[in-house]
Amino acid sequence: MNKRTSRRSNMDKKEIGYRLFAMVYGMCKIFPRKKNRVFLVMTHDAGPEGNVGVIRNYLNASETDWEFCPLRRKDTNFSGPDKVTQLVRFFIRKPYELATSSYVFQDNVFLPMAFIKFSKNVKVVQLWHGTGTIKKFGQDANEGRLKQLEKMANSTITHLIVNGEKWKSLYSHIFSVKEEKTFVTGMPRTDILFQEEEQEKKVERFYEKYPELIGKKLVLYAPTFRDNELGEQKLHLELEQMLKRLPKEVVIGLRLHPFVADQFQYRGEGGERVKDFSHYDQLNTLLFASKALITDYSSIIFEYVALRKPMYFYAYDLEKFSDEGRGFYEDYSSYVPGQVSKTTDELIAQMIEEQTCEEVKEQWEEKRRKFQEENYAFEDGNSTWRLMKLLKME
Known part of the structure; x- marks a missing residue:
């Protein structure tokens, strides 16, 4: 069996599972819809700082008594000793919760919805999980039956x-949605990017958890996951070289895809x-x-740019990713708000x-400022409020 046949x-x-979910949903439509029930598709980010998590916290703080029904990535994992319970929860309980909800918020595409017909008054809100995009996705990247x-979803x-x-x-094109259904309110997760006091509280709690980082300069490395990295135990960034040449107070923080993180462990000098x-x-x-x-x-980068801090782009496989991967919506090197490097030595020199x-320094500060202006309609920290007002949930 070749790869295409296997896929x-x-x-x-x-698809059998998607259709089964939708069939149970259809049966559950006999139950009355609850006007304050909210179904949350949080299969990309189930945390409190993602778009859907921010919506949940905002509604929780309101005077209305909202009921939340979250669907997380772990809810789609049917393995282990609780497999039967997990299957029942996903294919019976979740369709019932969805069928009796008046609002649906998503940070991802939930494919069972390809076979679901919602009642006229149900509001289905796609927030996605990114504030913007460099690389192509959705209808511009997928193909075949998945597309x-x-x-349909x-x-x-x-x-x-x-x-x-x-x-x-x-985004109307990417999601194949008419422009009249696309609304510029700002993304909920960006509100805190313009709320300095809230940022300071979170940083304070962060240092309480990681006191060893007090007085250090944390440089975050957050690369994109590549399919060919599945199970790899190495990084293309030479961490040991970085630690030797950057100031002693610099600490490298890794934010890797779970598939890579579960395999990788740094064993070089300066592990602390x-x-x-x-x-x-x-x-x-x-x-x-x-x-x-x-x-x-x-x-x-679309969130980080609002913090007015330096960004560096270590694109060691730029040509390969552009030609063989999804491709980009803009010319990568001239678009990104930071210097582009292809080797660790080049990256260190740029930093x-x-x-x-x-x-x-001033040149790149200006580039980041213009980048932010191009990508943000609002910089007031009130995007969640605007969305709630649009949906008449305020």
């Missing part, structure tokens, strides 16, 4: 939320200056606590240059 067979099996199912969306006018047309935050569930807090970011093709040369 098709796997998709066929998954068809995704388009997205046809249920009543409100597609974006961060700025720039994204309205593009390498911290693994791959499973830390509060990404925004890491951004607040860090002094600089190293990434490549991740959408994390030192920006910290020691005032002209270079």
Whole structure:
């Protein structure tokens, strides 16, 4: 069996599950819908700082008594001694909760919705999990049956939320949603990026948990996951070289994909200056606590730019990723708000240059400022409030 046949067979099996979920949903529509029940698809970020998590916390603090029904990634994992319980929960309880909800918030595409027809008054809100994007995704990246199912699932969306006018047309295309269903309110997870007091509280709690980092300069390395890295036990960034050449107070914080993080362990010199935050569930807090970011093709830059801190782009496989991967919406090297490097030596030199040369520092500060202006319609920390007002949930 070749790879294409294997993928098709796997998709066929998954589609049976999607259809079963939808069938049970249809049966559960005989039950009355609850006006204050909210179904939360949190399969990308189940933490409190993701878009859906922020919505939940906001509603929890309101005077209305909301009831939340979360669906997390772990709810789709049917293994171990509780397999039967997990199957019953996913294929019976979750369809019932969805069928009796008046609001649905998503940070991902939930493919069983390809076969679901919601009642007219149900509001289905796609928030996605990124504030913007560098690389192509959705209808621009998927193919075959997956692309068809995704388009069918997205046809249920009543409100597609974006961060700025720039994204309205593009995201409408990516999700195959009409522009009149796409709304520029700003993303809920960005509110705290403009609330300095809240940031300080989170950083204070961070240092309570990691007191050894007090007085250090945390540089966060958050690379994009590549499919060919599955099970790899190494990083392409030469950490030992970084630690030798950067100031002693610099600590490298790793934010790796779980598939990579579970295999990787740093064994070089200066191990006390390498911290693994791959499973830390509060990404925004890491951004607040860090002094600089190293990434490549991740959408994390759209949040980080609002913090006005240095960013560096270690794109060691730029040509390969562009030609053989998903590809980009813009010319990568001229678009990103930071210097691009392809080797660790080049990256280190750029970091030192920006910290020691005032002209270079000001040049990239200006580039980041313009990048933020292009990607943010609002910088007031009230995006969640605007969304709630739009949905008449305020």
